[in-house]
Amino acid sequence: MTLTVQLAGGARVQRTRALPAPSAHTDDLRTATFRSLDSMAFERARIRRLTLSADDLRPVSSSRARERSRDAGARKGRSPLLRIQLA
Template identity: 40%
Template sequence: MLPGALTLSLRFAGGISWERTRRLAEPSAHEDDLRQLAYQLMDAAGLQRGRLTGLVLRGEDLVDAGQVAEQIRLDGARKSRLVAEQAADRIRAKFGDRAIGPADVFRRGS
């Protein structure tokens, strides 16, 4: 099986279109590999002041049988916040709702 690929298609005001495809160096199911490839495609487009009217990022050959397709998140900070929220939820479930919260709410111990 060929490694997965991403294709970035852009449409600009005035009807001009641009499309490029890049393949992963080797098969990968890691979101970070796909995110890095997507950023490389966007950098290759050299977007500066063009007025975009359409943007499509399409994945090809990314899912093997038995795997579940998942949306690519291009925002790494969002993923970090979600991981932190899940950890906070687990702490609250184990130790109660007041076990974790904003630092300015807690009183300093004596």
């Protein structure tokens, strides 16, 4: 996935990150996105636009990913979502 951040002055910052394992789950993509944004270490930046694009997509039939449980208790064991405050 590639995250592009456009700042108020028109500058753009881009980070590319691969997911640790094949996934079709929003939580995994959200966590990777927030980690990429956090790695940019913006302080009081005036962010105008966030663009997320997925790269190297593959059909489900070609992956070895396992389906996760929808049980709320199972979700508690996964890593928590990072919280980022944008000013």
